[in-house]
Amino acid sequence: MRIATWNVNSLKVRLPHLLDWVARATPDVVCLQETKTEDAKFPAADIEAAGYRVAFSGQKTYNGVAILAKSELGDVSAGIPGFEDEQKRVLAATVQGVRIVCAYIPNGQAVGSDKYDYKLRWLAAFEAWLTAEMKAHPKIAVLGDYNIAPSDEDVHDPKAWEGQVLVSEPERAAFFRLIGLGFKDSFRMFPQEEKSFSWWDYRMNAFKRKMGMRIDHILLSPELAAGCTGCSIDIEPRKLERPSDHTPVMAEVKAG
DNA sequence: ATGGCTATGTAGCATAGA
Numbered sequence: 028m029r030i031a032t033w034n035v036n037s038l039k040v041r042l043p044h045l046l047d048w049v050a051r052a053t054p055d056v057v058c059l060q061e062t063k064t065e066d067a068k069f070p071a072a073d074i075e076a077a078g079y080r081v082a083f084s085g086q087k088t089y090n091g092v093a094i095l096a097k098s099e100l101g102d103v104s105a106g107i108p109g110f111e112d113e114q115k116r117v118l119a120a121t122v123q124g125v126r127i128v129c130a131y132i133p134n135g136q137a138v139g140s141d142k143y144d145y146k147l148r149w150l151a152a153f154e155a156w157l158t159a160e161m162k163a164h165p166k167i168a169v170l171g172d173y174n175i176a177p178s179d180e181d182v183h184d185p186k187a188w189e190g191q192v193l194v195s196e197p198e199r200a201a202f203f204r205l206i207g208l209g210f211k212d213s214f215r216m217f218p219q220e221e222k223s224f225s226w227w228d229y230r231m232n233a234f235k236r237k238m239g240m241r242i243d244h245i246l247l248s249p250e251l252a253a254g255c256t257g258c259s260i261d262i263e264p265r266k267l268e269r270p271s272d273h274t275p276v277m278a279e280v281k282a283g
Numbered sequence: 284a285t286g287g288c289t290a291t292g293t294a295g296c297a298t299a300g301a
Contacts, residue, residue, distance in 0.1 A: 036300080037290055061300085063291070088291050089299075134301055142299095174301070193301060228301070229288035240301075272289080272301080 028282040030056040032170035032243055034273035038062040041271050044264050046077050055097045056122050058129035058170040062091030084115045092118040092129045110152040124283015126164035130171035135192045150201040166283050169246040175202045181241035211252035213245045213278040225260050226273045234265055245278045254281030
């Protein structure tokens with residue numbers, strides 16, 4: 028089963044890219060972030076016509092998550108239980124015996140800002156919830172835009188970014204607490220090219236200059252990781268006209 | 284060089300992203 032994540036930065040603008048990409052990459056599950064689309068305006072018919080079922084939790088202007096799947100989406104739930112949050116950032120569903128969690132982790136804006144505090148509080152709630160989810164679902168995958176570059180090799184210029192949001196020690200510590208629960212960063216289970224990134228700033232010709240970060244991740248529970256046969260980033264969509272600033276990441280796992 | 288793009292909501296720019 029191929030499972031993917033992609034921050035599309037507006038589903039309305041990126042729908043043609045998404046449909047082209049799923050036709051080419053043929054994922055079984057796709058987690059989307061930053062759909063920026065109210066549920067009433069979600070393009071469900073176009074996605075269903077492409078052969079996917081879909082669940083979504085969105086809002087106007089900001090955030091918004093969705094899960095596409097070739098087969099049935101069971102036990103769909105939105106948000107982190109017990110964590111009050113107006114922002115639509117989490118959606119979970121069970122597909123072929125695999126619990127899929129789609130997450131759009133807060134950006135954090137700047138270290139020390141209110142949004143940074145919110146990011147750390149959010150991550151603490153996320154970790155607590157996943158600790159329980161993992162026990163309930165031994166086959167669980169957590170896919171999404173983490174807005175954290177785990178290690179310096181995930182940053183084009185670690186010196187320039189040192190201590191900044193996306194790489195700061197508390198953010199990385201939160202990421203590695205998820206690893207501490209037993210999750211594997213599927214991308215790093217396999218040999219990868221140097222300077223493998225999933226996001227490049229729209230400005231400064233950052234993509235062409237390979238000035239990116241790896242902040243989109245697929246974390247797998249031990250049971251899923253044991254059956255994982257690959258994980259890769261597809262940079263092709265970033266080369267198109269009007270691209271998302273993020274690219275898809277896809278892993279292959281054994282279905283339940 | 285602390286900007287630089289892009290998307291949205293809304294009708295000028297402000298906010299946010301990362």
